[in-house]
Each structure stands twice: as C-alpha cells, then as structure tokens.
Amino acid sequence: MSNRIDLKFQELNKLNEKALITFITAGDPNIKTSYKIIEKMIAEGIDILEIGIPFSDPLAEGPSIEKANYRALNSGTTTDDVFKMVEKLRIIYDIPILLMLYVNLIYKYGVEKFIRKCVEAGIDGLIIPDLPIEEVEEIKLYARCNGIYIINLVAPTTKNDRLINIVKKSEGFIYCVSSLGVTGERKNITTDLADYFYRLKSLTDIPLALGFGLSNKKQINGLKGNWNGYIVGSAIVNIIAQYGIESPEYVGSFIKSLKD
Secondary structure, eight states, rough: OOOOOHHHHHHHHHOOEEEEEEEEEESSSSSHHHHHHHHHHHHTTTTTEEOOOSSSSOOTHHHHHHHHHHHHHTTTOOHHHHHHHHHHHHHHOOOOEEEEEEEEHHHOOOOHHHHHHHHHHTOOEEEOOTTTGOOOOOHHHHHTTTTTTEEEEEEEEOHHHHHHHHHTOSSOOEEEOOOSSSSOOSOOOOOHHHHHHHHHHHOSOEEEESSSOOOOOOHHHTSSSSEEEEEOOOHHHHHHHGGGGGGGHHHHHHHHHHHH
C-alpha cells in the first residue's frame, strides 16, 4: 500500500498545486478542542496534518509552541490520548497525518511498541527534530517495515556533504527550515530561498516543504523557489492561545484565508 504522503503530493502535482501542511499541539487547550480544530482545518482544505505530541522540553520550539506544550500537559494530555484522537479521525478522514515529537518520548514508550501504535492509529510519518541523521536507523527500521516515513529536516546552513546524506535517507518530503533558530512567526524571512531551493533540487526529486515562520498568505506568495509545500504552525498555535476553546472557528477562518 502506498503511503498517503506520496499519494497526496502526486495528486497535487497533477493539479499544479502546493501542499498546505498545518501544525497543532495535541491537547492545547484540551484534546476535545484539538479534535474540533482539526475538523475545521480539514474542512477548509489542508492537505497534510502535523500533530505535535506535548513534551516538557521542546528544544526546537519558540515561545508560542513551547507554551502550547505546557498548556497541553496541564490539560492532562498523554501520548495515548493523541493516538486515540488519531484513531477517531481515521474513522472519517483519509488525510496524511504526521506526528511531531521528541525522540525521548519514543524511547520511553518503546520503539517497537510506539511504531505499532502508529500503525494501529493510521499515522503516515514522524518528524523527530532532535534525532540526528546518524542515529535514525533503529527507529527507521521499525518504521520502514510498517510503511511509516521519517521526515528529515534540513536548514539553510546544512553543509553539502551532510545535505547529501540527509537527502539520500529522506522519504515522503523534506522539511526545509526557512530560517535559523526555533519555530515562531516571523515578519521577514531573510534566507536566500531561491539559492536554498535550487541547491536542494539539484540533489533530489523528493518534494520540498518550507516551514518555520510562515504566518500569512501574502508572505507565502512572496517566497522564492518552487516549493512543493508550505508548513504553518506557530500562527495557528497563537490563534489557539488567544481564543482557547473558542478557537476552532477562528483557526478555520485563518486556514480559509490561506487557501482562498
């Protein structure tokens, strides 16, 4: 069976469209509201869903998502709650679903058990920002055997020899970090994105999705390079922080503004 990520990019490529990939932290402000937010985002046409499993020390995250993790943990959200939510989504929706989490959560859960739960829930890919490419094989072995992709990240400053190694080990799509530093909305992205894009494109045909700091449609439209997808996270998390349990409608309106 083909991975839903591959099928989605193939579908979008035929339509000459780009993927809108959106992120929320599960359980922020609670798991019930997270489900409603996801329903609204899917209804407004997102292409791929990225769900963060809350963690007490989210190293790659800026203040917005860091606070979202704390709110989710304070609401009592567990890894098993996230799996149950995805299982519920899978009854209705066939959208590609990724989990974003830190490697200690996988080791604590047990690698084989964690991957088995991903398969049962219907997870298509994992983003593990603190997992070095040199150490990916143990987790990737279990994931590959079960049709689950490990989505690799690259940065504008990644050296060529390392970049080649990452690209060789990539599947689904490559998460291209737009700016140095942690996640968060940015008014301006100063990276030479055209050079960044063509440097990557010379090495691979795997879809390239740009993330970290994207916050509105005008900004996305102004980006250089024929990226295959755009990842929006902190802007959504900030809406949730502002409106709490009332946020599903506001997030839905924001997604509609990106898709219109």
